[in-house]
Amino acid sequence: LSLKLEKAFQTLKGQGSITEINVASTVKEIRKALIDADVNFKVAKEVTDEIKEKALGQDVLTAISPGQLLIKITNDELTTLMGGQSEDIRIEGSPAIILIAGLQGSGKTTFSGKLANYLKKQGRQVLLTACDIYRPAAIDQLKVLGEQVGVEVYAEPENKDAVKIAKAAIEHAKKNNHRVVIVDTAGRLAVDEEMMNEIARLKDALKPSETLFVVDSMTGQDAVNTAKAFNDRLDFNGVVLTKLDGDSRGGAALSIRRVVEKPIKFISTGEKMEAIDRFYPDRMASRILGMGDVISLVEKAQMAYDEEEAKRLSKKIRKNQFDFNDFLQQLEQVKKMGNMKDLLSMIPGMGKAMKGVDIDDNSFKPIEAIIRSMTMAERENPDIINGSRKNRISKGSGRSVQEVNNLLKQFNDMRKLMKTMNKMGGGKRALSALN
Ligand code: GDP
Ligand code: MG
DSSP, X not given: OOHHHHHHTSBOTTTTBOOTTTTHHHHHHHXXXXXXXXXXXXXXXXXXXXXXXXXXXXXXXXXXXXXHHHHHHXXXXXXXXXTSSOXXXXXXXXTEEEEEEEOTTSSHHHHHHHHHHHHHHTTOOEEEEEEOOSOHHHHHHXXXXXXXXXXXXXXXXXXXXXXXXXXXXXXXXXXXXXXXXXXXXXXXXXXXXXXXXXXXXXXXHHOOSEEEEEEEGGGTTHHHHHHHHHHXXXXXXXXXXXXXXSXXXXXXXXXXXXXXXXXXXXXXXXXXXXXXXXXXXXXXXXXXXXXXXXXXXXXXXXXXXXXXXXHHHHHHHHTXXXXXXXXXXXXXXXXXXXXXXXXXHHSTTHHHHTTTOOOSGGGGHHHHHHHHTSOHHHHHOGXXXXXXXXXXXXXXXXXXXXXXXXXXXXXXXXXXXXXXXXHHTHHHHXXXXXX
């Protein structure tokens, strides 16, 4: 590595952390990006405030700016806010019933066809049901789609009772071995009582394993109000975001998830029957934020930094110089990774030395408190800690002298173990994973 890069990897103390001032303009920029992506105004403000609050004080690698780090943190937070992981559709019951709800033109019928295709490809026997009783053309539309994907469509053009049609469809499914019944329903141009009553009646009567609310991502700020109105009445299980092939950056995903607290399960990206995808929060986060370049820059810097750290650490272990400062730094690294088990796998012999300690993040808090109560000299060379210092450390950390003693002993054992491993040469092999 070049000297310049190496220098860049050192964290600047004080200056190198996120403060109100050094991210003020980035906060504005992020908020603007969210609103441009059609995230609801109120949600955009709340979310950026929360994220900033959480990020304040975090250390920044000098290779990046506090603002850049905030963008990366925002990206991760948006992913979490949208559920973190993708959530699958629930197919339960015999047959499983999936009710499709939403405004007219949101893409319900198109999505019904796509979902039938998607589930058929998973090897399921699917039946489509046309319950849009107000527009004769709606039945034909579904029939055309059904034919396209090779799925039977159940319809009763003369019947004007959606519940009865759906129930008949379920009977038909039972007789003909269909395992999943998708019920396409009517929508209105705006939320109205009659539509809500009908869809609520359908839900009560059919007890679907999934009620999916379909919403056009291009409707922007309105999407939240519509979602809320439907959810208040229907308590749906999942959201389908359509027309993401257009200009929309998909901010509705964030607003809806936040306001109705229901997972987005599918996205629809075109008129073709194959244009359906499961919803992945991380992909949507970077689409909404639209700052992919910055995010990958930060990720690269963080990865390079971690590598440098690991190399430095392995060198110290090999030279029997591993001290409490290194240990503390490792704790910090692991906190960043969010998993204590990773720490143990990184340090040879640690598993044994830490025997009896529960491996969760909180169990390391007392240890951290004790180490932080030591002076720098003590962290580097714990052997200089005498009885009166132990008392001071105990008071400073709020832990018992016994605990201080235990930690010192365990740390000593660990260092001995590292030494032995180094002598045997096994350490090198074990450590080579770090290089
Ligand atoms: P419904 O009234 O809710 O049943 O909506 P439709 O399924 O009839 O869709 C309304 C219009 O939107 C139709 O012209 C569809 O072809 C179109 N549409 C539906 N989904 C998508 C999509 O994901 N992308 C695009 N570009 N158009 C879509
Ligand atoms: Mg329709």
